[in-house]
Amino acid sequence: QVQLVESGGGLVQAGGSLRLSCADSGRTFSNYAMGWFRQAPGKEREFVSVISWGAGSTTYADSVKGRFTISRDGANNTVFLQMNGLKPEDTAVYYCAAAKFAFLYATTQGAFGSWGQGTQVTVSS
Numbered sequence: 115q116v117q118l119v120e121s122g123g124g125l126v127q128a129g130g131s132l133r134l135s136c137a138d139s140g141r142t143f144s145n146y147a148m149g150w151f152r153q154a155p156g157k158e159r160e161f162v163s164v165i166s167w168g169a170g171s172t173t174y175a176d177s178v179k180g181r182f183t184i185s186r187d188g189a190n191n192t193v194f195l196q197m198n199g200l201k202p203e204d205t206a207v208y209y210c211a212a213a214k215f216a217f218l219y220a221t222t223q224g225a226f227g228s229w230g231q232g233t234q235v236t237v238s239s
Contacts, residue, residue, distance in 0.1 A: 116141055116228035118210045123233030126200055130237070134195040136210030136230055143191040144168075145216035149226055150184065150195045152206035152235075159209070161221045163195060173221055178204075200237045207232040 122134040136148070145167050153159040163174045163184040172184050181199040186192065193210060213220065214227035 116212055118212060118228055118230035120208065120210045120230040120233040123208060123235045125236045125238065128201055128237055128239050130200050131196070131198045132200065132235060134197065134208055134210075134233060134235075136193045136195075138191045138193070138212060142216070144188050147213040147217075147219045148184075148186060148193040149211045149213070149221070150193075150208060151211060151223060151226075152204075152208045153232075154203075154206040157206075159223065161223070162208070164219065164221055165193065166219050167217060171219060197235070200235075202237045202239045204235060205237050206235060208235050 117139045119137045126132055147164055147166050149164040150162040151159050152162050161175050165172050165184045165186055169186050183196040185194045209232045210230040211226035212228040
C-alpha cells in the first residue's frame with residue numbers, strides 16, 4: 115500500500131520561498147509519475163505540477179510556472195516542490211499524489227490514486 119507523507123509547509127512572507135517534500139513508501143516509486151495539487155479555502159483542489167517516473171518530463175500550472183520547480187530523488191523515494199516568489203494567492207493546503215498506474219503521465223486528479231495528508235502553506239502580504 116502506498117503511503118505518502120508531506121512536509122515543509124509553513125508561514126512565509128510574500129516573495130519568500132518554501133520547499134515541500136513528499137516521501138513515498140510501499141511500492142516501486144521509480145515507475146510512477148508524482149504530482150502536487152493544492153486547495154485554497156473555499157475553492158476546488160487544483161493541479162500544481164507533475165513529474166514523470168524518470169524525471170524527464172514536468173508540467174506546471176500557468177499560475178506557478180517560472181516560480182515553482184518539481185523534482186524527485188529516486189534513491190530516497192522523495193518528490194520535492196521548490197516554491198520561490200510566493201504570493202498570497204499561493205496560500206493553500208498542498209497535497210502530494212501518486213499516479214494510479216505505472217508509466218501514466220497526467221495532470222488530472224482522477225489519474226492519481228494515492229494522496230498524502232496535505233501540508234499547509236500560508237503566504238502573508
